[in-house]
Amino acid sequence: MEIAKTLDAKGLACPMPIVKTKKAIDDVESGEILEVQATDAGAKSDLAAWTKSSGHELVDTKEEGGVYTFYVKKG
Amino acid sequence: MSENKKTNIILFSGEYDKAMAAYIIANGAAAYDHDVTIFHTFWGLNALRKDEKLRPQKSFMEKIFGKMMPHGAKNLPLSKMNFAGIGPKMIKSVMKKHNAMPVEDLIDMAKEQDVTLLACTMTMDLLGIKQEELMDGLEYGGVAAYIAEGEDGAVNLFI
Structure with a gap:
C-alpha cells in the first residue's frame, strides 16, 4: 500500500484526531492513502464514522501497543 | 445555498x-x-468576553452584572464540583x-474552521455586555438569525 501522507495524531484527545485528519485529507489527492496514527481510544469509532460519512474509505486499521493506525483512501 | 449539512448549537450556559x-x-x-x-445567549456570552477589564459606559446595574460575571472562557466556573474555583484548576x-x-x-480552533460565532444582542442588552467587551470575529443577531440556520440543521443542540 502506497502512503501519500502520514498524520501523527498520537497523544491528542478528542476532537483533535478528527480535526487534524480533516485538514490532512485536504492535502492528498482523490484515491491516495492517508495514514493516521492516534492513541485516543475513541479515535477508532470516530475515524470509522467520519470516513463513512465524508465519502472516504477506511481501507485498513491496526492496533499495536496502544497506537491505532488507520489507512484512509480519499474519496 | 451551500450543500453542506448544518450543525447549530445554542450555548446558553456559562460553565467551563x-x-x-x-x-x-x-x-x-x-x-x-x-x-x-x-x-x-445569556451566560454563554461570558465565554466570548475578553479577559480584560474594560470600562464602557454602563448603568449601575450593568456594572454590577459586569463584575459578577466571568471574563472569558478560561475564567468560567464548573457546573459541578466548582469548589469556589478549585474545581476548574483541578480539571x-x-x-x-x-x-x-x-x-x-477550542474557540480559536473553531474560528479557524470557520465556525460562525453568533452573539445574542437581546441578552447582551439585558446583561449589559457591550460589543467592545467581546472578542473579535463575532456575528450579532437574534432568534431569527438562529432559526435561519437551525431550520435546516442536521444537528441542533441546546447546551
Missing part, C-alpha cells in the same frame, strides 16, 4: 465544562464539513495530562 462540550461538538462537526453556528490540570484542549484554544 458545558462550553467545552459545545466547542468540541462544534469542532467535530466542522471536521465533518458541516456549516456550524454557535449561538451564544485543567487533568486536561493537560490527557492532552485535552482548553476551551479558549
